[in-house]
Amino acid sequence: xxxxxxxxxxxxxxxxxxxxxxxxxxxxxxxxxxxxxxxxxxxxxxxxxxxxxxxxxxxxxxxxxxxxxxxxxxxxxxxxxxxxxxxxxxxxxxxxxxxxxxxxxxxxxxxxxxxxxxxxxxxxxxxxxxxxxxxxxxxxxxxxxxxxxxxxxxxxxxxxxxxxxxxxxxxxxxxxxxxxxxxxxxxxxxxxxxxxxxxxxxxxxxxxxxxxxxxxxxxxxxxxxxxxxxxxxxxxxxxxxxxxxxxxxxxxxxxxxxxxxxxxxxxxxxxxxxxxxxxxxxxxxxxxxxxxxxxxxxxxxxxxxxxxxxxxxxxxxxxxxxxxxxxxxxxxxxxxxxxxxxxxxxxxxxxxxxxxxxxxxxxxxxxxxxxxxxxxxxxxxxxxxxxxxx
Numbered sequence: 505x506x507x508x509x510x511x512x513x514x515x516x517x518x519x520x521x522x523x524x525x526x527x528x529x530x531x532x533x534x535x536x537x538x539x540x541x542x543x544x545x546x547x548x549x550x551x552x553x554x555x556x557x558x559x560x561x562x563x564x565x566x567x568x569x570x571x572x573x574x575x576x577x578x579x580x581x582x583x584x585x586x587x588x589x590x591x592x593x594x595x596x597x598x599x600x601x602x603x604x605x606x607x608x609x610x611x612x613x614x615x616x617x618x619x620x621x622x623x624x625x626x627x628x629x630x631x632x633x634x635x636x637x638x639x640x641x642x643x644x645x646x647x648x649x650x651x652x653x654x655x656x657x658x659x660x661x662x663x664x665x666x667x668x669x670x671x672x673x674x675x676x677x678x679x680x681x682x683x684x685x686x687x688x689x690x691x692x693x694x695x696x697x698x699x700x701x702x703x704x705x706x707x708x709x710x711x712x713x714x715x716x717x718x719x720x721x722x723x724x725x726x727x728x729x730x731x732x733x734x735x736x737x738x739x740x741x742x743x744x745x746x747x748x749x750x751x752x753x754x755x756x757x758x759x760x761x762x763x764x765x766x767x768x769x770x771x772x773x774x775x776x777x778x779x780x781x782x783x784x785x786x787x788x789x790x791x792x793x794x795x796x797x798x799x800x801x802x803x804x805x806x807x808x809x810x811x812x813x814x815x816x817x818x819x820x821x822x823x824x825x826x827x828x829x830x831x832x833x834x835x836x837x838x839x840x841x842x843x844x845x846x847x848x849x850x851x852x853x854x855x856x857x858x859x860x861x862x863x864x865x866x867x868x869x870x871x872x873x874x875x876x877x878x879x880x881x882x883x884x885x886x887x888x889x890x891x892x893x894x
Contacts, residue, residue, distance in 0.1 A: 716740040800864055
């Protein structure tokens, strides 16, 4: 019995000491608990007469920005482009309604040397992640500029044409890599932070927002270069993403990268998109094994028909083929423009749970897969051999 009373006394003594320490820490300014419960991340709010302690958003943002910004880089480009200047020629006889007409003009070379986008450090020895559309021009030279103003020439570029991703290799040995998170369990409404070189001019720009939607499908790339790609299952966010932010990290409140900022809606406000980081991790794992982005390729441009659209048009749900790329596996397998791909490799294509791109990504280059298409009122089964994306 004496041992039980002694044990109870020790427990009460320990609880009293802990409670007293906590009170002294928070009321009298002791620093004892700051190691586990930093006061700068906490604030007290009054809600209907009730006091409660909450996490201060601005403290999270400043902490993440200070920790991650050294891992965010600016991508620059240098190239020579040909421009044509129209000329005006005086000719009173060629035009009865005027004395001047346009002449072909002259062409001249113009040097382009500017910052264009963002990237982030994947490894301390010089692997940088960015978007493929950022480094599309194979005739240009690219550079990487770190936050401490060090400039590195890009030695090699590995492009992933399927996911609008690219890995740049520079000669460095002391870079600070980011921490990669997990995009599998993201929730709509989750707090996010974006860092990038806004407008190709304002480096280390920090913006905040939330995850506005998941599983979106978008067209991304450079329409001026004629290279627009379909991306499925991307993250939608209202964190401000401006031209120049492409390739930069989308972060959670722990400072982990959960996405790669890739596009912004030109027709809306506060609508940006990011490639889930798990796609990047899969691509990087494959790159580390093979030294290249060896991904299966079907070769169609398509639009997902959701359930409502399918019912309205009395057709099955699936991927409506808008274009079949010349020379692609789709052409060789007999897929035609106007087909609706309903199944691939036995898996149903519905756009919400399983998009066409995600199903293709489960296969390997060289796999022969059965493709079910809806054409002219009937379902047909085709066999397609997936090839390497180029």
